[in-house]
Amino acid sequence: MQAEKTQTRVYQLPLELEMLYDGLDDLGIGPRYISHIRKGEWHVELGGPRHEYQSFVLAEIAEKAEDVQDGKVELIGPDLQEIEPDSSLPFGIEVKVYGSELNVDHSEFVERGTLMGLLFLEGWMLVGARTNVWVRVNKKVIPRSSFVKLAQSMRASVLSMCPIAEAVEVRIIIGAPEVGGQELVNKYLEHANEYWESVDARHKGLSDEDVDTFYGCTICKMIAPNHACIITPSSLPYCGIMSFYSAKAIYDIDPSGYVFEVPVGDVLDSKIGSYSGVDDVIWEKSGHRHKHFYLHTTIKYPTTNCGCFEAASFYIPEVDGVGLSQRRYFGPTPIGISFSKIAGMMSGGAQNHGFKGISVLTIRSPKFLQGDGAWDRIVWMPKTLKLEVADVVPEEVYDKIATEEDCLDTAELKKFLIDKKHPVIQKYWKDGEPQPLEVPFPGEDWPE
Ligand code: SF4
Ligand SMILES: [Zn+2]
Incomplete structure (x- = not known):
């Protein structure tokens, strides 16, 4: 044998x-x-x-x-x-x-x-x-x-x-x-x-500003109706099987398939990743459910999620910061639940303000969560993930981002951030106190 x-x-x-x-x-x-x-x-x-x-x-x-x-x-x-x-x-x-x-x-x-x-x-x-x-x-x-x-x-x-x-x-x-x-x-x-x-x-080397067409993909509609991914040179979908070039190649081979062109249109806010062309397309592709799709934020009108993401970013109101977690981390996060619970909550194609599916590759993108304040807003991540992306975390914030070894609830996290003088305090808190945003329910609009 x-x-x-x-x-x-x-x-x-x-x-x-x-x-x-x-x-x-x-x-x-x-x-x-x-x-x-x-x-x-x-x-x-x-x-x-x-x-x-x-x-x-x-x-x-x-x-x-x-x-x-x-x-x-x-x-x-x-x-x-x-x-x-x-x-x-x-x-x-x-x-x-x-x-x-x-x-x-x-x-x-x-x-x-x-x-x-x-x-x-x-x-x-x-x-x-x-x-x-x-x-x-x-x-x-x-x-x-x-x-x-x-x-x-x-x-x-x-x-x-x-x-x-x-x-x-x-x-x-x-x-x-x-x-x-x-x-x-x-x-x-x-x-x-x-x-x-x-x-x-x-x-590498191509940036969003260099192109006038992005691409979209709806292959995961089968598991998440109303979901679409937007693919730009700097925002790759979290499934890890597509780049801007391959989306273009797929579209060229089969223009009536799952991958479609997304004209950039007017650049409304390049920092948060707001484009009129993206909003127009997403309105149609989501069956008139999502008005806005901001590409570089977790908090406000984030992109939607099917189920293919290997990691997630999530807003933590108690410290007005953003946490990251990934599938390989099984423990709890400061919001009291594990990655698999977070993943279950945010999958399915609804727009969940405060939650965004990501991948380790997207964390490496230079525009990663720049609409939220990027590394100045990221306050917690599992140790393994932190080590994995250590080379892209700015040196001056690295030790100020907590892991499961530092804290597992928001009160401890707040104390940690104060002790370490995390930049979130200076840039987003007022008088040394976090200013929690009132995040709308999934699918609802932010107040004007
Ligand atoms: S996760 Fe990947 S396959 Fe699914 S819709 Fe997005 S780009 Fe397409
Ligand atoms: Zn998917």
Whole structure:
């Protein structure tokens, strides 16, 4: 059994377009199969927040046709049925795509096609993207499922979503202990990190002021009606699978699809991120629910949330400051609830003044929450997150931002901020006392 498990197996999928889904007929495919799989229901969990695993899903655009063998599937490590029930393992998926008209600007688009091949597959759960991925496979589909079927679904999804993709090759690495565990996955992760670095570097340097068109995305309407994301060079959606360039690429490939153009219109307030063009589009796309969408604020008319965010910012009236938290932090926050409660409250597409879905990448944006006062207003964040983004926190405020080790309620937080002389006191408090804003209920307007 051991020897059988450690081998690398190579499969060949049929190449004829009409056979794209051949052999997948016993599994449901489509948005209605998006599911959350609870403890006790899953056979195997791959990646995810509960372990120290480094897992990844990479979609890479190959430069040369000969670099991709269409339909080839390589499985390194055990297949589903060979894994002990209730196992948690690190994993990696590499999807290499070639198309004569494809270039690296299409990377995130192809990545999305790849992820949808998993997300839409019956009995498979997916949260996140890139190195922040979490997959569960339901016990119920184990007799009908395999990693080759997953690869086939991913290839089919990429080819049908992106008509200029011509060839797709998939490698799935399952880091079971007997094949080398995390170390095996790390070997491939290194290449993935290099690829993302080169793509991200290419996309740096452009700013909101340089363009007259932003983009919007409504792919998550299925889980959050009235929700849309606005994508600008400096505000990337928190799902982590799209950049300004890839939104543009998606729109160019399919102008009547989920991604649409958003004319910038008049710049009403560039600091808070208020644009007439954004307001007009969001009014239409939200079914006349949201009048304003301010891109760089948590507090006033923030962008809405589906459920794909890995972190959140939230207003703390008692200190008139803003806190940050993330999915990987399980403890309470100073507002008395955990991240998962905050996430549950703010998901679904309503406009929740005082709450905004974000990602670690958006924290790194130079315009991050500049409408709220940026780092001069941020007063609390989990220690792990603080360490993760330490390089972008201004040195003079770093020690003035509290973590769970300093305080877990607003009274202690207030004391901490006073002790440390946090800039929020000087810039937003009056006479040494916070001036809490009265935040309207979700969907309601701010007083003029
Ligand atoms: S989170 Fe936003 S940008 Fe990402 S897929 Fe959903 S709607 Fe599109
Ligand atoms: Zn979403």
